[in-house]
Amino acid sequence: MSSAQRGLQRGLRRTGSSSSPRSVRIVILGQAAVGKTAVAVRFITKRFIGEYDPTLETIYRHEMMMGGDVVNFEILDTAGQEENALLMEEKIRWGDGFLIVYSVTDRCSFDEVMRLCFLVNHIHSAGGRRGGTEPPPVVIVANKKDLEFDRMVSREEGEGLSRGLKLPFHEISARDSWEETLAAFHSVYTNVAQQLEAAPACFRRRTVSRLMEKIPRIHSGSGFGSFRDLLPD
Numbered sequence: 006m007s008s009a010q011r012g013l014q015r016g017l018r019r020t021g022s023s024s025s026p027r028s029v030r031i032v033i034l035g036q037a038a039v040g041k042t043a044v045a046v047r048f049i050t051k052r053f054i055g056e057y058d059p060t061l062e063t064i065y066r067h068e069m070m071m072g073g074d075v076v077n078f079e080i081l082d083t084a085g086q087e088e089n090a091l092l093m094e095e096k097i098r099w100g101d102g103f104l105i106v107y108s109v110t111d112r113c114s115f116d117e118v119m120r121l122c123f124l125v126n127h128i129h130s131a132g133g134r135r136g137g138t139e140p141p142p143v144v145i146v147a148n149k150k151d152l153e154f155d156r157m158v159s160r161e162e163g164e165g166l167s168r169g170l171k172l173p174f175h176e177i178s179a180r181d182s183w184e185e186t187l188a189a190f191h192s193v194y195t196n197v198a199q200q201l202e203a204a205p206a207c208f209r210r211r212t213v214s215r216l217m218e219k220i221p222r223i224h225s226g227s228g229f230g231s232f233r234d235l236l237p238d
């Protein structure tokens with residue numbers, strides 16, 4: 006392949022010149038109340054906001070430097086309970102990388118991780134963006150580690166699961182630590198970026214379905230007030 010072709014491929018996911026942001030879509034999956042919104046909002050705003058409207062489903066847009074790249078994150082914070090299988094599939098198809106979150110205080114949410122991993126792999130291998138060659142990057146996130154007293158899932162169990170599934174594992178507290186939250190995003194971004202470099206053609210934009218267009222979007226550049234608007238009175 007000529008260097009010109011390589012340059013073209015590299016630019017596939019960048020809008021405009023090669024110095025323009027790389028666009029990466031992250032989907033946050035996990036059972037209800039494990040802290041998906043807290044993780045997303047913590048990453049973007051560096052703040053922990055205690056309570057959110059559990060029914061809200063949002064795509065957050067956030068631009069930042071990561072690993073030397075300007076990255077335009079689109080982060081889909083899914084609602085914990087998705088009854089519409091078609092919509093669930095659309096959301097998973099939409100993502101480049103996935104954070105699968107459970108709470109160390111909730112064993113059911115831990116048991117759900119395996120099913121969600123399987124779902125992501127299954128949907129992407131059955132006609133996902135990567136054409137079935139490589140599974141999409143998934144990172145397992147064990148949240149709420151600050152609630153040691155209420156812990157039901159040990160760190161060793163989380164590590165064991167991640168070893169079994171051959172996926173990166175981060176035990177974090179979105180409440181206590183922005184750095185830990187950032188590390189989980191950094192991990193999934195690094196893996197997405199590696200796939201992007203190795204097989205850029207697999208990341209060509211698909212048409213966004215009507216179903217996905219209905220999900221409200223919030224741009225972090227519109228200020229922290231936008232996040233506050235999400236909170237119940």
Ligand SMILES: Nc1nc2c(ncn2[C@@H]2O[C@H](COP(=O)(O)OP(=O)(O)OP(=O)(O)O)[C@@H](O)[C@H]2O)c(=O)[nH]1
Pocket residue numbers: 035036037038039040041042043044054055056057058059060061083084085086148149150151152177178179180181
């Ligand atoms: N102690 C503690 N509480 C947390 C942490 N992360 C989230 N929470 C709390 O857990 C509850 C659920 O958090 P959410 O972020 O709404 O959880 P979710 O997974 O988005 O929930 P759904 O929208 O219902 O799917 C809230 O009361 C949060 O304040 C954490 O790291 N530590």
